[in-house]
Amino acid sequence: MSASFNPADDIEAALKAAAPAAGPNPSDFTPEVRTAGPAHGDFQANGVLAWARREKLQPRALAEKLVAALPPRIRDAYEVSIGGPGFINFTAQPPVLLEWLLAFPSRAALATGAAGTGRHGTSIVDYSAPNTAKQMHVGHLRSAVIGEALCRLMAFGGETVIRDNHLGDWGTGFGKLIFAYKRWVDPVALAAGPIEELERLYKLAVAATPDGSAELEEARRELVRLQAGDPENVALWRNFTEISLREFDRIYGKLGIRFDHTLGESFYNDKVAAVYRALTEAGIAVESEGALVVFHPEHPRFKTQPFIIRKSDGAANYASTDLATILHRVAHFHANRIYYVVDKRQADHFEQLFLTAKKWFAKAGLPLPVLAHVDFGSVLGENGKPLKTREGENVRLKDLLDEATERAYALVSGKNPDLPETERREIAAVVGVGSVQYADLAQNRSSDYLFAWDKMISLDGNTAAYLLYAVARIHSIFRRNNLDPSGPDAGPQAGAPETAGELALARKLVKFGDALRQATDALRPHFLCLYLYELTGEFSGFYTADKVLVDDPAVRARRLLLCARTLLVLETGLNLLGLRTLTRM
């Protein structure tokens, strides 16, 4: 009998199986097993209360019958008790903790365990999606960081994940940019800093094309030429995209992001006409004020607030392309689920998009994938307003990551000046970028979050540096003695945990699966962050109380095992969040 990756699943199944022997209508009983706080054991089953109420029975009496019907396997593995009005508490006994530690000795073993309990099918994650011809700024941070973490979590849980970067690479702005490029491009500047030169040109273009001007008319003609396939303009536009992607890839490299596809809005340019036709023929879209729009009469707001899928000038907008994108993702990628990791201010758009897609697909007899807007709040400065530079400009992502790295470098150099320069640089990159990622992920994504350098790079509290430090310390233990944490040095000869520190650490380790499930099901990485932070806290307590490298071989073996598994879970967890880890810092 091998250990369950998530022991809660094992307990859940056992309770379900025992239910017929305990009370009436057991098929209605859901055990509701959750992790419990230390005062109430490791796992608690709450479902008896609802069951007893439904059957008008005494909850505690029903709980007692249920416990009595549990198989010996569970009763041996856990100390089982009934608490409060009828909660069943399960405290993992040392042998079952040891069993788990031995059953999951590697990342591959953890992945196999996680995949056994996760969702399957194909999920497309639409994240990052910056506009081309501009640099990424702080407003692009959260989508990229959260999106990547979710991709890794879902893939670890066994889903087939497709990462799609839905670039903003099409639209009226490109007519203006071509207009300015043809007049004012500076080839030297373009070679030296291509994206900066495009930004400069775009600003010139905006200033030079006020409403009603002849220049604006000319810019529009450039756009028409581009859309008609004029070779010169198409070549310019392609070059803009290439320049932008090169720039984006530098950022993605730092954040550990690699897309499977980069199908921007332009990709759907020739696919929107079919959408207009389908929605019009289905009677879903109607003409209004010259535009093609969708109203939703059953909705309190969208019965009057239109979803504009074709502008009155005939051009597409992001409603058109987003609809075409859903069709393509279903027809071409066979997506079961599509996640949009996008700012919560676009909630209206996605609500309208999903309503429209639902009606359209129903009419067309197409399978509708699960569509979810994975929203997140804004990044605020310390004044509580959206984060800007002193000059009122958006903070460039490149500058932000560079500053994080510089701050981490100063810190590392202060703490550990003897390390070689190159290693300190490498550590600074991992700690600096990781701190930015972790600060973003550690908070519930739905709320706005306050960007504060000092808290972010701090070594105290729920921060990347605190977790990375624990990882480095564990590596140090093994390195000191020429031991391999991933090999048999921490393995089968170890006994079950005994001391309070060992037990607390082991009991936290076996809840890794539950933390992954929570984070993945809710699409909220902060659940995993919180778990890793608490695990690190347990480790630090254990490490202070219980010396690992003692002479007694039995004590030493079981403590090395705990260190090795803590290291494995921390490194695996941090990696699933998109962070890199270190062996020294």
Place this chain on the structure above:
RNA sequence: GCACCCAUAGCUCAAUUGGAUAGAGCGCCUGACUACGGAUCAGGAGGUUGGGGGUUCAACUCCCUCUGGGUGUACCA
């Protein structure tokens, strides 16, 4: 105007989606180091969860209402 989101310790945030005595970090107070990396650990003080009603075995969580913030709301994405 209408709609949605938010309000938890002095500050920044949690609370497994209705579960047990609402938890952390910072700051404040008290302890532990010639150290398996102190970038650490152990402990203390700090709360009528914005106010008021309601639903039930159980409410920070759900419903109503009030107050104070934020966001969105016809052709940008």
